[in-house]
Amino acid sequence: MTGSDDLIRQARNVTEGGLPKSPRKATAVIACIDSRVEPARVLGGEAGDYHIIRNAGGLVTDDSLRSLMVSQFHGTTAVVVMMHTDCGAMTYPADAERARLEGKIGKRISFNMHPFDDLETELRRGVRLLREVPLLPNQDRIRGVIYDVDTARVLTVVE
Amino acid sequence: MTGSDDLIRQARNVTEGGLPKSPRKATAVIACIDSRVEPARVLGGEAGDYHIIRNAGGLVTDDSLRSLMVSQFHGTTAVVVMMHTDCGAMTYPADAERARLEGKIGKRISFNMHPFDDLETELRRGVRLLREVPLLPNQDRIRGVIYDVDTARVLTVVE
Numbered sequence: 001m002t003g004s005d006d007l008i009r010q011a012r013n014v015t016e017g018g019l020p021k022s023p024r025k026a027t028a029v030i031a032c033i034d035s036r037v038e039p040a041r042v043l044g045g046e047a048g049d050y051h052i053i054r055n056a057g058g059l060v061t062d063d064s065l066r067s068l069m070v071s072q073f074h075g076t077t078a079v080v081v082m083m084h085t086d087c088g089a090m091t092y093p094a095d096a097e098r099a100r101l102e103g104k105i106g107k108r109i110s111f112n113m114h115p116f117d118d119l120e121t122e123l124r125r126g127v128r129l130l131r132e133v134p135l136l137p138n139q140d141r142i143r144g145v146i147y148d149v150d151t152a153r154v155l156t157v158v159e
Numbered sequence: 160m161t162g163s164d165d166l167i168r169q170a171r172n173v174t175e176g177g178l179p180k181s182p183r184k185a186t187a188v189i190a191c192i193d194s195r196v197e198p199a200r201v202l203g204g205e206a207g208d209y210h211i212i213r214n215a216g217g218l219v220t221d222d223s224l225r226s227l228m229v230s231q232f233h234g235t236t237a238v239v240v241m242m243h244t245d246c247g248a249m250t251y252p253a254d255a256e257r258a259r260l261e262g263k264i265g266k267r268i269s270f271n272m273h274p275f276d277d278l279e280t281e282l283r284r285g286v287r288l289l290r291e292v293p294l295l296p297n298q299d300r301i302r303g304v305i306y307d308v309d310t311a312r313v314l315t316v317v318e
Contacts, residue, residue: 016311017307017308017309017310017311017312018308018309018311019194019195019308020194020195021193021194021195021245021247022194023194024194028192033187033210033211033212033226033229033230034180034210035178035179035180035181035182035183035206035207035208035209035210035211036178036179036180036206036207038206041206047194047195047197047200048194048195049194050194051192051193051194052192052194052213053192053213053214053215054211054212054213054226055212055213055214055222055223055225055226056212056225056226056228056229056230057229061222062221062222062269062270062271063214063220063221063222063223063270064214064222065270066214066215066270066271066272066273067192067213067214067215069215069251069256070192070215070216070247070248070251071192071215073247073251073256074247074251086180088180088229088232088233089229092228092229092232092233097228097232101293101294104293105293105294109294110221111221111222111224111225112221112225113225114225134260134263134264135260135264135268148176149176149177149178150176150177151176152175152176152177153176
């Protein structure tokens with residue numbers, strides 16, 4: 001457990017306590033897990049400004065939708081879906097991995113592995129889904145962006 | 160779209176481009192969406208150190224497991240599950256909201272709303288699940304922590 005021990009030992013008083021419970025910009029961001037992406041900074045903010053939802057790809061999934069429902073219950077009214085260039089979720093061989101694992105464990109994996117082929121197509125699908133599903137109280141301010149991890153700029157904005 | 164317009168306008172060159180694709184600490188963190196939690200800083204790190212998965216609660220769900228599979232495929236070998244005090248996901252009335260929404264849309268919501276009552280019980284459940292499900296290549300270095308948003312300290316460590 002060496003690596004993890006080190007991590008926990010480092011977990012000292014490096015963050016700010018007592019921040020406000022509601023995010024200052026009243027906005028939730030769905031972003032990828034990638035270590036090159038800092039969603040709050042990309043949007044010109046900092047800790048305390050956003051609810052940040054992150055999954056492989058920055059996808060609109062059942063679980064990110066659940067998180068958005070919780071977020072809007074606690075006061076957010078806008079959503080930004082943030083995908084990025086050179087995304088590792090696109091190069092993950094989801095179908096092959098599913099088959100391999102199902103062979104190994106001898107039963108079906110029931111969850112959606114969410115493979116996707118094109119950033120902008122997937123981003124538009126996610127934004128459209130968030131606007132159309134009747135689960136969110138606030139559906140007017142939903143946008144998508146593609147962030148370029150090489151230049152650190154936003155390339156594409158889906159209105 | 161005013162709020163969201165402002166956000167995108169602010170999205171200038173505020174982040175660092177050209178970071179390495181693999182997280183330096185080879186670790187994935189599952190954390191909550193809460194704006195008071197900065198997972199990398201809590202663990203003594205910064206952008207580029209971790210894959211960060213975030214959902215309401217910091218829960219081990221189908222989708223966070225999918226994200227971990229992608230993360231480990233791209234080189235991480237350790238996992239930290241990070242929950243926190245005063246969590247808004249615990250006070251979200253998941254069952255009541257499900258019933259209300261099902262009444263409104265006239266059909267069943269199929270996804271798991273993941274209500275939970277106790278931080279440490281849920282944290283131990285998540286850590287145990289990650290160690291037991293035969294889906295992750297690296298299951299030896301998995302830990303849980305509870306972060307105190309008032310004092311900015313880690314309170315509990317689940318080995």
